[in-house]
Amino acid sequence: MVDITVDTRNGAVRGVAADGVMTFKGIPYAAPPVGPNRFQPPRPVEPWTGVREATRFGPTAPKAGYLPPLDALIPDADIPGDDYLNLNVYTPDPGDSLPVMVWIHGGAFLNGSGSSYDGTAFARDGVVCVTLNYRLGADGFLYFPGNANRGLLDQVAALEWVRDNIAAFGGDPGRVTVFGESAGAMSVGMLLGMPRAAGLFQRAILQSGAAAHAVPPESAERVKARLITKLGTADITDVPVADLLVAQRELRGEIGANPDPALWGDVARTLLPFGPVLDDGLAPGSSDVDIMVGTNADEFRLYIVPHGLLDSVTDELLTGSMLRVGLDPARAAAVYEGTPGEKLAAVMTDWYFRTPAIRLAERAKTAYMYEFAWQAPTFGGKLGACHAAELPFVFGTPDDSAFAGLLGTHLPHHLADTMHGAWVSFATTGNPGWFGYETSNRSTMRFDIESEVVLDPHSARRSLWDSV
Incomplete structure (x- = not known):
């Protein structure tokens, strides 16, 4: 392991190089959002003299943490400190004008951190990977007229830092792919239609989230x-x-x-008390940015299987949930199969995740669709391809013990290679390796033990939502 120093516009930072990857952690991209800066848009970083150590993760945004049992299943680093608007850079050694991927973490806009994700595999495969923290909860998203969406503005500030500094780390600021999962993907969906973010990225990947759940x-x-x-x-x-x-x-x-x-x-x-608000010109949408968007086959099972609720869902609860999201229970009964709990999981997966993804793809200039379908063996096999299950595969970290409680051990390495490779390919060439999504074919890559392209998966379920 060797120390290495890079000059940024705010000052020099010292990281480490090992096994062909340089890592720089905890680099501030905005001033600490405390004191007079609290509940304000992100402020510029105060430049420093000398060399700033960037060998360990910086503070993370304040959070209450996941409630049991999810607190033991979803990795979420928690590091105290005020200077939490920081980011981490993983880059090949050496690198020159390489594609860049900027990760926006999920966590329902209440939890999560950039330092819970290891970008080493991306750097190993020729991509500069940046992971970041942003303000969460009320600090980031409590609504004040004329001062809304501070968490999104943090993300824009991080992307501006990438534009201004990433060349010093071997990245090309004109080849930036922003990608995120859950609340991170919802953030990406909003950035697509945010004037202040225009030109800061050229491609986008949205995992299990789109732009449908911002509120007025x-x-x-x-x-x-x-x-x-x-x-x-x-x-x-x-x-x-x-x-x-x-x-x-x-x-x-x-x-x-x-x-x-x-x-x-x-x-x-x-069910998101804090998240994007449709104010100050913010509107969900898409631009000329190429996108890849997708969902997991059984997203909503994360919220009912570990809690032991799958088998206790009643017909009354199922019917009420269908009505709440705008479905006709009588029509839906002819489409969804299984127990009331299995039907509820499928309905909420479609409403909250799959349908918004499809609608975003339909209005994008160029889009690629995927579905992650690998079935986790945990919880008696009932968890399926739940929300967040794709993360260690995307990051090329199938041996990450942080996901063992959720997904088990001995995850299929070939699936991780396939999925991670598709993300790298999209960021590098603009094509993940399959045909683009068109309403005439609805071409979708289904990632599983045997991955394959399928046409219009879940067509009956998709059609049911056309009028909702």
Whole structure:
């Protein structure tokens, strides 16, 4: 392992080189969002003199953490500190004008961190990989008119840092692919239609998320009003972070327990108390950016199988859930099969994840669609290809023990090679290795033990949502 120094516009950073990969961790891309900078758009970094150590991960955004049992299943680094608007760079040694991939993590806009993901395999395969942190929860997304979506603005600031600095790390600022999963993919979906992000990336990959679950200001105001009531003060800017995190968790629990549109507006459907708000010119959309978008076959099972709820779903709960998302239960009964729990998982997978992905692909200039279908052996085989299951395959880390509780051990290496290779190919050439998505064929790469292109998978289920 050898120390190596790179000059950025804000000062020099010292990372390490080992096995052909240079790694730089905890580089600030914006000023600490505390004190007068709290609840404000990201501020510029104060330049430093000398050489800044970049050999260990920096602080992560404050969070309450996942509730059991997900806290033991989803990796989520938690490092205290104020300077948490930072990023990590993994780059080949040497590199020159290489494609760049910028990762935006998921976590329902309440959890997650860039440092939970290892970009080494991307660098090994000739791509400069950047992972980043952004503000979460109320600090990042509590609605203030004229000052909304601070978490998205953090992501833009990180992309601006990439534009201005990545050449020093061997990357080409004109060949940037932004990719994300879950809330990270929803963020990418919003960045596609965000004027401030225009020109900062040329390609985009959206994993298990699109641009369908942003809410209007009226719904965001309802969340803020309830949070003010819980905290007992309208001056949220002075509330200590620890107290705010507790209130956030309680508020999300209230919405989940009683998702009544009369109380929460559109948030009753998204179940995301903090997330993108359709304000200040922000609108979901797509541009001339080439996209790859997809979902996992059994996304929603993550939320009911580990909790032991799959087999306790009643017909009444299933019918109510169908009505809440706009489905006609009678029509849906002819399409969805299985137990009430299996039907609920499929319905919510389609509504929350698959249908938004399809609609984004339909309006994109160039799009590639995929489905991750590998069935995890855990939880008696009931978990299936659940939400987040594709992550170690995308990152080329099938032996990552952080996912063992969710997916088990001995993940199929050939599937990781195939899937990771497709991501690298898309970032490098613009083509992941299969035909583009058109409404005439709906070509979709299904990743499994035997991966293959299929045409219009789940066609009956897809058609059911046309009028929703």
